Each structure stands twice: as C-alpha cells, then as structure tokens.
Amino acid sequence: MIPNTIKSKDHVNSEVWDNLYQQRKSLLSYPDSTFVTLLHRYLTTVKHRQILDYGFGGGANMRVMLKRGHNVDGIEISDTVIEINNQILEEQNLSATLHNVQSHEALPFADEKFDAVVAWHVLGYNSLSSLQSRIGEFIRVLKSGGCFIGTMPAYGDVSHDSGEAKDAFEFVSKVPTQEGAQIVCFESEQAVCDAFNLDMSVALLQSPLMDGSFSRHWVFLYEK
Numbered sequence: 001m002i003p004n005t006i007k008s009k010d011h012v013n014s015e016v017w018d019n020l021y022q023q024r025k026s027l028l029s030y031p032d033s034t035f036v037t038l039l040h041r042y043l044t045t046v047k048h049r050q051i052l053d054y055g056f057g058g059g060a061n062m063r064v065m066l067k068r069g070h071n072v073d074g075i076e077i078s079d080t081v082i083e084i085n086n087q088i089l090e091e092q093n094l095s096a097t098l099h100n101v102q103s104h105e106a107l108p109f110a111d112e113k114f115d116a117v118v119a120w121h122v123l124g125y126n127s128l129s130s131l132q133s134r135i136g137e138f139i140r141v142l143k144s145g146g147c148f149i150g151t152m153p154a155y156g157d158v159s160h161d162s163g164e165a166k167d168a169f170e171f172v173s174k175v176p177t178q179e180g181a182q183i184v185c186f187e188s189e190q191a192v193c194d195a196f197n198l199d200m201s202v203a204l205l206q207s208p209l210m211d212g213s214f215s216r217h218w219v220f221l222y223e224k
C-alpha cells in the first residue's frame with residue numbers, strides 16, 4: 001500500500017517519466033548544490049515552514065528540506081516515483097505528503113497555503129499553456145510575502161539543442177531517455193519573465209556535461 005498518495009489521470013510527459021522511473025533511471029541520489037545554496041540563502045525554517053516541492057523526482061532536494069525542518073508537500077506525475085520516495089522516506093524516518101497531480105489539473109491546495117514553492121528542473125517539461133496555468137496555480141497557493149524558486153531550460157541546453165522545435169518556445173525532446181517529452185525553453189531572462197508574467201530575479205546557470213553539451217538553465221526567484 002502507498003501511504004499519503006493521491007492518484008489521478010495520465011498525461012503525455014507522465015508516460016515518459018514513469019517509464020524512466022520503472023527502470024530506476026534518472027533517480028538522482030544527491031541534492032543539487034545550487035538549489036541547496038539558494039535554500040540556505042533565501043528560505044528560513046521559521047518564515048518558510050510550509051513548502052511545495054513541485055516535481056520532486058528522486059527526492060534528494062526534498063529530503064534536504066525535510067532534514068532542515070521544513071514541512072513539505074510534494075507533487076509528481078509518476079506513481080512509480082511517488083512509491084519509491086515513500087519507501088525512502090519511511091526508511092529514513094522522514095515524512096512528507098506526496099500527490100500525483102497532472103499538468104492540466106488544479107493543485108489540490110487552498111489559496112495561500114505555502115510559504116515557498118520550489119520547482120527545480122521540472123517546469124521545462126510542459127507546453128507553454130500548461131506552464132502558464134501551473135504558474136497561475138503556484139501564485140494562488142503561495143502566501144503573500146512567500147518565495148517561488150525554480151529553473152527553466154535556456155537556449156543551448158542539451159534538451160533544446162537536440163530537440164525538435166514546434167515554435168520559438170516549445171520543443172519535443174530527442175534526448176534518448178526523454179524522447180517525446182514536451183519541453184519549453186527560453187532564450188533570455190526577459191522571455192522567462194514575460195511568459196511567467198512576473199517581475200522576478202533571473203540568472204543563468206550553466207555547467208558542462210562532459211560530452212561537449214551543456215546543461216543551461218535560468219534560475220529564478222520571485223517574492224509575492
């Protein structure tokens with residue numbers, strides 16, 4: 001039995017990701033160093049007690065937040081990864097409530113429930129319209145004064161360079177493990193702010209992937 005899990009309908013990207021997780025692929029066991037730095041720099045356990053971790057994946061970032069003393073609700077589109085995370089949480093004597101919510105569904109939370117929303121390396125897996133409806137939902141569930149921190153793929157990221165363009169922002173991934181996933185990618189800081197319709201701080205995060213390609217993402221921070 002899967003504790004603390006709310007199931008729901010299927011979605012195109014959920015099939016791609018659920019297949020990966022069934023093969024135990026893409027389960028990063030370590031937290032992202034930039035995420036950990038920003039967490040410590042901008043969020044406190046007193047002011048930002050209640051956090052929504054959107055697209056927690058392998059859950060390493062989520063476990064850093066739990067061990068630091070935040071309360072976390074997590075959202076994923078894959079039942080497999082929810083089950084894997086519930087097992088790890090139990091083994092490590094940690095607790096978070098994990099939900100399966102697809103991109104087109106409303107978030108199952110009251111207005112202004114969260115002190116912070118985190119969406120790390122996940123929002124790129126959307127269409128432009130599902131991305132924009134997600135942003136609207138994040139702002140709805142974020143308290144006034146709360147923080148929204150996340151990333152969006154930038155032009156030049158491996159997913160963009162190898163992707164098949166549908167228009168200026170939307171791509172279909174050709175990365176072998178993520179083939180067929182819908183991806184949104186932005187050329188500039190301004191394009192991210194315009195698409196989100198938010199006045200945010202945005203910076204470029206780039207790292208080499210050792211095969212000549214790059215991971216290139218916009219990191220953003222918004223305070224409501």
Ligand SMILES: C[S@@+](CC[C@H](N)C(=O)[O-])C[C@H]1O[C@@H](n2cnc3c(N)ncnc32)[C@H](O)[C@@H]1O
Pocket residue numbers: 013014017018028032054055056057058059060061075076077078081102103119120121122125126
């Ligand atoms: C690259 S992983 C990142 C996981 C985690 N946030 C991290 O930084 O390690 C992307 C995650 O986003 C989830 N995902 C993909 N498309 C999504 C969508 N449209 N809505 C919510 N989650 C999505 C996938 O299931 C996957 O776990």
